[in-house]
């Protein structure tokens with residue numbers, strides 16, 4: 208019998224997603240009513256709950272999907288199924304410990320890793336287990352890796368490194384030099400994002416090659432070219448988060464130059480548009496296919512936004528506003544989450560070949576998800592633009608007056624946040640049920 | 650269809666080498682403007698800033714959460730400064746929760762914000778935007 212660990216990871220990921228969105232909604236409510244419940248659950252409590260939960264969704268769903276593809280689809284014998292099981296148990300227990308540390312204010316850490324720093328140790332152990340299992344399994348089974356195997360391997364290795372780097376502040380060598388420390392902190396979080404993107408984009412290439420039944424997608428030279436481009440950006444592009452920090456200018460020059468290479472990505476998207484979409488074999492995996500179409504759209508929108516504000520002159524005005532949040536959530540929801548839902552639909556179809564994925568309600572949920580996300584995204588952009596106007600152009604009025612004038616956009620942000628939540632709930636429900644079925648002891 | 654991995658391994662090896670050198674240099678490079686190391690009091694303030702998650706509502710150099718204002722230069726702002734900061738700390742204004750800092754904890758937070766303030770300027774109103782898209786920052790030690 209096959210290991211059920213992948214399914215456990217996927218269920219765990221979905222729970223994290225919905226809890227995370229719930230915290231996101233309660234947090235954004237405080238933009239509307241700043242005093243509401245602020246003593247019991249202040250924004251500062253909800254934000255780490257939100258961010259850590261939704262990031263866990265991405266990372267756990269990617270991990271579960273990769274385990275699944277290796278064992279169920281490629282039918283490789285895992286180097287150590289026991290290790291995969293322990294990996295899951297470690298992550299589950301650490302997840303619970305993180306929630307406790309947030310709930311009871313053991314939050315000595317920093318943004319994105321606010322929990323007690325000691326908890327990074329089990330997380331790292333989990334990743335090392337994953338890495339050993341992954342490389343050992345592939346080494347035995349595959350000669351001449353297609354690009355997604357490289358990407359997953361890279362994602363795992365860099366994940367380990369940047370999780371450590373995010374905790375370098377624990378050493379005085381970094382901590383006492385504020386500017387160095389602060390830039391290394393944002394270096395690590397930028398590259399942490401790059402690392403999970405390696406996992407998730409690898410999944411999208413894997414899915415394309417499977418849905419199209421065309422392995423060339425994953426083996427041609429262009430695919431490798433974009434892999435190396437992504438890796439270069441992961442390594443050297445991070446400083447576009449810190450253009451306004453008085454670091455040594457060369458660090459920022461490098462980031463500017465490297466970030467601009469991403470125009471190639473935009474050009475290639477436009478150039479390949481028709482080719483990539485039309486050839487897809489969509490009948491067998493209709494929902495997986497639709498979600499990848501949505502990914503295409505959101506990649507396009509987000510690449511344009513990201514490219515623009517990677518130019519320091521534009522970044523100067525957008526930095527420190529909700530335009531940054533629009534980018535973070537635009538990419539984590541629009542790109543990562545759509546790819547991962549595509550994976551979930553593909554997986555459920557593998558488990559139950561007769562499972563009808565494109566039910567009426569699921570299709571409706573899919574449409575309202577995209578519409579909600581669009582308005583959610585635009586609300587954040589407008590709120591950010593207005594704050595920037597207040598900061599750099601009008602330069603007058605109190606902070607609180609500026610915040611109050613943005614309430615209409617925060618309301619629409621909140622309402623369409625609910626839209627995203629409900630739409631994804633509708634889409635995910637049948638999958639969740641099917642996965643539960645699979646792990647029921649028979 | 651399988652790929653020949655040799656050239657790819659070669660490219661990765663080059664990238665990793667560059668990454669190693671680059672990290673080494675970045676980790677050993679201080680900010681553009683020489684600034685004092687954080688004093689023990691400031692480190693304590695920084696830890697309070699983390700424990701109480703001030704960063705989830707406030708930004709330093711525009712980085713953090715966005716419900717509250719940026720604090721990079723609140724210390725040297727002529728209308729604000731240390732007493733103003735202290736007054737805010739336990740004030741429970743707007744969405745800011747009720748904190749109950751002791752006097753020495755307030756001192757620590759103020760010291761931290763003071764030392765952050767000394768490192769640079771944000772928002773950097775006097776920065777020069779160049780035609781190349783580059784932004785030339787104004788640094789703390791420049792007139």
Ligand code: HEM
Pocket residue numbers: 227228229231232234235254257258261262264265531532535536539540544620621624625627628705713714715716
């Ligand atoms: C129900 C819908 C959602 C709502 C209402 C919501 C709300 C929020 C809020 C209020 C913040 C804090 C912004 C600030 O600091 O002012 C935030 C940040 C963030 N959210 Fe969400 N969120 C939602 C869904 C998601 C999902 C599904 C993901 C990822 C899969 C996500 C990823 C993030 C990330 C990464 C940040 C950090 C942004 C940054 O630091 O720039 N959110 N969200």
